[in-house]
Amino acid sequence: MNQYDVAVIGGGPAGYVGAIRAAQLGGRVVLFEKDVLGGTCLNRGCIPTKTYLKTGEVIHAIKNASERGIRNHPDAEVDMEKVVSHKNKIVNQLTSGVGSLLKSNGVTVVYGTAVLSSTQHIICGGDNYEAKSIILCGGSVSSQIPIKGIANPKVISSTELLNLTELPKRLAVIGGGVIGCEMASAFQSFGSQVTILEAMDCLIPMMDRELAMSLEKDLRQQGISIQLSKKITEMIDEGTSVCICGEDGTRVEADLVLLSVGRKADLECLGTLKDKILIEKGKIVVDEYMRTNIPNLYAAGDINGRLMLAHAAFKMGETAAENAMGHVARCRLDLVPSCVYTLSQVASVGLTEEAAAETFGRDAISVGRFPFMANGRALAGGESQGYVKVVAHKKYSELCGVHIFGAHAAEMIAEPAALMAAEITVDEAANIIHAHPSFSEAFMEACGDALGRCIHLPKRG
Amino acid sequence: MIEVFMPKAGMDMKEGMLIRWLKNVGDHVELNEPIMEIETDKINMEAESPGTGILLAKLIEDGATVPVLQTIGYIGAPDEKIPQKIQDMSEITGGHGAIQTAVAPMAADGAEAGNTADGATDGNTVAAGAPPAATPYAKKLAKDAGIALDFIPPSGPDREIRGRDVLAALEKYPREATPLARKYAEVDGVNLDHISGSGFGGKIQKGDVLAAETNTGSFAATTSADIADSTVPSSVPEIQGNRRSVENRRPIQGMRKVVGERMFSSYSQIPTVMQSMRVNLTELLELREKINKNREKRISVNDFVLKATAIAVKELAHCRTSIIGKEYVTYKEANIGFAVSVENGLFVPVIHNADQLSLLQISERAAELAERARTGAILPDEYSGGTFSVSNMGMFDVYEFTPIINQPECALLGIGGIHDELALKDGELVSRKIALLCMSYDHRIMDGVGAATFKIRVKELLQNPMELLL
Numbered sequence: 001m002n003q004y005d006v007a008v009i010g011g012g013p014a015g016y017v018g019a020i021r022a023a024q025l026g027g028r029v030v031l032f033e034k035d036v037l038g039g040t041c042l043n044r045g046c047i048p049t050k051t052y053l054k055t056g057e058v059i060h061a062i063k064n065a066s067e068r069g070i071r072n073h074p075d076a077e078v079d080m081e082k083v084v085s086h087k088n089k090i091v092n093q094l095t096s097g098v099g100s101l102l103k104s105n106g107v108t109v110v111y112g113t114a115v116l117s118s119t120q121h122i123i124c125g126g127d128n129y130e131a132k133s134i135i136l137c138g139g140s141v142s143s144q145i146p147i148k149g150i151a152n153p154k155v156i157s158s159t160e161l162l163n164l165t166e167l168p169k170r171l172a173v174i175g176g177g178v179i180g181c182e183m184a185s186a187f188q189s190f191g192s193q194v195t196i197l198e199a200m201d202c203l204i205p206m207m208d209r210e211l212a213m214s215l216e217k218d219l220r221q222q223g224i225s226i227q228l229s230k231k232i233t234e235m236i237d238e239g240t241s242v243c244i245c246g247e248d249g250t251r252v253e254a255d256l257v258l259l260s261v262g263r264k265a266d267l268e269c270l271g272t273l274k275d276k277i278l279i280e281k282g283k284i285v286v287d288e289y290m291r292t293n294i295p296n297l298y299a300a301g302d303i304n305g306r307l308m309l310a311h312a313a314f315k316m317g318e319t320a321a322e323n324a325m326g327h328v329a330r331c332r333l334d335l336v337p338s339c340v341y342t343l344s345q346v347a348s349v350g351l352t353e354e355a356a357a358e359t360f361g362r363d364a365i366s367v368g369r370f371p372f373m374a375n376g377r378a379l380a381g382g383e384s385q386g387y388v389k390v391v392a393h394k395k396y397s398e399l400c401g402v403h404i405f406g407a408h409a410a411e412m413i414a415e416p417a418a419l420m421a422a423e424i425t426v427d428e429a430a431n432i433i434h435a436h437p438s439f440s441e442a443f444m445e446a447c448g449d450a451l452g453r454c455i456h457l458p459k460r461g
Numbered sequence: 462m463i464e465v466f467m468p469k470a471g472m473d474m475k476e477g478m479l480i481r482w483l484k485n486v487g488d489h490v491e492l493n494e495p496i497m498e499i500e501t502d503k504i505n506m507e508a509e510s511p512g513t514g515i516l517l518a519k520l521i522e523d524g525a526t527v528p529v530l531q532t533i534g535y536i537g538a539p540d541e542k543i544p545q546k547i548q549d550m551s552e553i554t555g556g557h558g559a560i561q562t563a564v565a566p567m568a569a570d571g572a573e574a575g576n577t578a579d580g581a582t583d584g585n586t587v588a589a590g591a592p593p594a595a596t597p598y599a600k601k602l603a604k605d606a607g608i609a610l611d612f613i614p615p616s617g618p619d620r621e622i623r624g625r626d627v628l629a630a631l632e633k634y635p636r637e638a639t640p641l642a643r644k645y646a647e648v649d650g651v652n653l654d655h656i657s658g659s660g661f662g663g664k665i666q667k668g669d670v671l672a673a674e675t676n677t678g679s680f681a682a683t684t685s686a687d688i689a690d691s692t693v694p695s696s697v698p699e700i701q702g703n704r705r706s707v708e709n710r711r712p713i714q715g716m717r718k719v720v721g722e723r724m725f726s727s728y729s730q731i732p733t734v735m736q737s738m739r740v741n742l743t744e745l746l747e748l749r750e751k752i753n754k755n756r757e758k759r760i761s762v763n764d765f766v767l768k769a770t771a772i773a774v775k776e777l778a779h780c781r782t783s784i785i786g787k788e789y790v791t792y793k794e795a796n797i798g799f800a801v802s803v804e805n806g807l808f809v810p811v812i813h814n815a816d817q818l819s820l821l822q823i824s825e826r827a828a829e830l831a832e833r834a835r836t837g838a839i840l841p842d843e844y845s846g847g848t849f850s851v852s853n854m855g856m857f858d859v860y861e862f863t864p865i866i867n868q869p870e871c872a873l874l875g876i877g878g879i880h881d882e883l884a885l886k887d888g889e890l891v892s893r894k895i896a897l898l899c900m901s902y903d904h905r906i907m908d909g910v911g912a913a914t915f916k917i918r919v920k921e922l923l924q925n926p927m928e929l930l931l
Contacts, residue, residue: 326615326620396641396644396648397641398641423639423640423641423642423666424641425640428640
């Protein structure tokens with residue numbers, strides 16, 4: 001009989017981490033995967049896009065190398081077949097790495113579509129499995145929107161875009177969120193003429209407004225066309241291309257259209273319990289302990305929709321596993337950093353300036369800024385675009401949010417995220433010695449600016 | 462279904478503490494039969510059942526303080542179901558265990574997850590947000606040390622946290638607070654000593670300080686268990702050093718709370734002036750000796766003072782005047798209150814129309830009221846309607862003091878202890894008995910002369926005590 005302490009459905013970031021953690025705690029664990037281990041992140045999301053973005057960055061560097069005194073031929077080109085196979089190589093390395101980790105921890109991996117048949121039973125490939133606790137990590141799939149003419153082979157998702165072996169001449173990106181902006185940035189670097197169409201009045205709407213404005217400006221400078229507040233009414237197939245019609249009468253011609261309007265929970269694994277598990281807005285409802293409304297049934301990662309980020313999923317999977325093994329663990333998701341890996345990166349943790357002003361009042365907060373233009377390392381590296389912005393609560397010297405725009409934002413955000421999780425105050429952050437020259441100094445200086453004592457900025461008027 | 466609610470036993474009563482239930486869930490109760498004992502802001506009393514039936518549920522525990530008229534229980538037929546919403550938080554016939562008093566940081570989660578559970582169809586819902594299982598000893602240790610149970614690995618056979626687990630955790634992780642938590646505590650004036658930390662290893666986080674701030678001043682959630690716990694001296698040694706260490710914490714509640722609020726209100730709202738005057742009680746004491754010679758119930762000095770005060774108050778309208786809103790209101794009666802110290806605070810029973818009573822009647826009435834105040838049997842009517850009050854500290858060897866006026870009265874006459882004094886009388890050295898009349902008065906109602914006029918009259922009466930016998 002297939003009896004386990006913990007069964008995990010889905011081998012993505014929440015699922016495989018949860019399975020390993022449960023095994024570490026002494027549980028007998030089985031994990032079901034219907035596709036390839038690693039989930040969206042490894043196969044179709046974070047990792048593949050980052051290989052593309054690095055490729056784009058390299059092209060960018062080559063094209064701008066003459067500025068640094070390098071004589072070269074700036075008309076570098078991508079070979080998409082090789083770009084794809086390079087990406088696949090890295091993805092394979094990571095997914096097989098996940099397989100090895102699961103194996104070394106003694107987790108049984110079963111391939112196939114698994115569904116719940118009761119609160120303690122799972123059916124996969126005709127076999128029955130029983131577990132004391134079950135962690136649902138079904139992940140998510142790309143959302144669709146109802147637009148006339150959208151069912152067209154030239155309208156594709158990010159998954160398909162990442163396997164293209166031929167570069168589209170004109171690429172239209174519907175949705176200016178994180179995925180849309182990253183793909184636009186990569187393909188523009190590759191040589192496509194990219195147009196972003198966004199329904200809201202700014203890109204990456206969930207992030208700090210100032211960051212969104214900076215990103216928009218930067219993408220435009222790269223040659224990407226951006227149309228905001230765009231309501232699409234229809235897509236007309238014109239043989240080799242698609243014509244996207246806007247409510248305002250504008251038309252955008254494209255050879256290929258990327259639909260990146262968000263993701264929705266994949267609830268396939270619920271099986272016979274789909275009417276018994278509490279679901280709101282298409283997501284499984286869980287508490288901070290990752291518990292669903294049914295005892296011993298947990299849900300972690302994109303399937304609960306709390307925060308659709310791989311690193312949030314890691315923590316949720318770990319939390320669910322610990323609770324499933326009888327421990328008590330909670331996960332706080334208010335200090336999860338979020339990053340956009342465009343050429344100039346965007347990274348944030350904590351409250352946006354707008355949210356902080358709304359919560360505490362404009363006068364209660366202090367905003368410190370430090371531009372990379374005044375940072376030696378950034379200037380030397382030719383990456384002087386951007387800034388670090390620190391939002392602090394004056395009364396308590398609390399670091400409420402940190403927002404970075406610039407070349408190494410995604411790496412730099414780790415420091416403020418760590419300090420905020422440790423509840424270090426802005427005074428202390430400003431006092432920490434940072435290596436010179438380094439991009440990270442900008443964070444320290446921005447903290448100083450928030451306190452009105454930044455050394456490397458002119459005295460404030 | 463009959464609702465049992467916290468009775469309103471007086472105009473001023475806003476909340477009451479349930480001292481104890483006198484009946485168990487499942488007991489049959491009769492209409493008007495005492496079912497609980499409550500403490501109002503002034504007295505302890507038994508409260509009666511509003512109906513006949515079975516006590517189906519107790520919504521609050523012994524020791525809890527709730528606003529008046531809040532539903533605190535249900536009486537009905539044995540098979541009647543109490544409202545579902547209430548059921549979650551109550552002790553029910555045939556149910557298991559008492560009300561959970563959630564560990565502070567978890568309480569909010571419980572509410573949220575409780576909603577989640579509504580959707581369950583198999584009836585076996587998640588005990589979401591419930592604190593981790595722990596033995597009472599473990600809970601006490603954790604509470605004393607101010608660490609949350611969440612992060613303590615359990616070693617009990619049923620995965621419950623045992624005392625040894627808490628001790629092990631304490632040894633492993635010293636008490637810590639994040640810099641931000643310390644900053645919040647400093648800015649908001651919160652003492653970190655007894656805050657439970659929810660961070661790694663029980664480290665105090667900002668959220669824990671905020672939770673403690675929210676809980677302060679809200680006594681509704683306080684249970685008798687909390688009170689009992691917090692008054693037990695900590696068994697974990699406090700860190701030695703130059704800082705203060707807390708011996709115990711108790712909520713400010715019941716009569717103590719009301720007395721404190723009234724004192725603060727009077728002290729901060731009234732421009733009070735204290736004026737004192739010496740009074741010679743030699744003759745009064747001699748007269749009192751004669752009167753008391755063959756009496757079982759002795760007349761006290763205080764009785765003379767009450768009588769003298771009543772006469773003076775009746776004669777002088779400004780001593781019967783209050784400020785009510787934007788008006789001076791002068792009352793007709795000389796209703797004289799006198800301060801009585803009771804176990805948890807202070808009572809001011811009132812002798813109504815004291816000027817019309819004989820010294821003997823005043824003496825009897827005062828003794829009776831003081832006794833009723835001390836035993837908690839005094840009725841609201843017996844401590845309201847006063848127009849002037851007296852406080853005698855003589856028996857405690859107090860020489861002089863500054864009384865606080867019993868609002869909305871205009872003044873309060875304090876009497877100090879009697880002491881011997883040598884004086885020259887017609888060239889002869891004589892001994893006499895002196896006491897101090899210390900009166901605090903509201904300078905908005907009377908001026909120094911008005912206050913002195915009153916005291917001169919009282920002094921005159923006390924120095925010619927035969928007048929008090931008329």
